[in-house]
Amino acid sequence: MSLLSVPGSAPAAGPLEIESRIDPNTANWAELASLPGIGEVLAKRIVEYRQAQPGKASKAVFRRPEDLEAVRGIGPKTVAKLAKHLKFPETATAPGP
Numbered sequence: 001m002s003l004l005s006v007p008g009s010a011p012a013a014g015p016l017e018i019e020s021r022i023d024p025n026t027a028n029w030a031e032l033a034s035l036p037g038i039g040e041v042l043a044k045r046i047v048e049y050r051q052a053q054p055g056k057a058s059k060a061v062f063r064r065p066e067d068l069e070a071v072r073g074i075g076p077k078t079v080a081k082l083a084k085h086l087k088f089p090e091t092a093t094a095p096g097p
Helices: 013-021 029-033 040-052 065-070 076-085
Strands: none
Touching: 029 040, 040 076
16 A cells, blocks of 8 residues: 555655745744744844845845854854755845846
């Protein structure tokens, strides 16, 4: 009998993990605060930093996990904890003008 025929069987964890990742470019502070190593204060700093960037409406401020180090209070250790919980827009990895 295959897993597909077992009533109530759950799908593999892979797709669920991807869907539960947070985009730091669009998440509100409450969503960001749920990430490991990020509390309310750092979450609000991420949102404030993002909103203070020029051209924020037209492109992603954060293109990779390491970009979060620009936010006061976030260093390499925190970024290492966060990386697997984050997602970034596909267009963010394309080289910009």
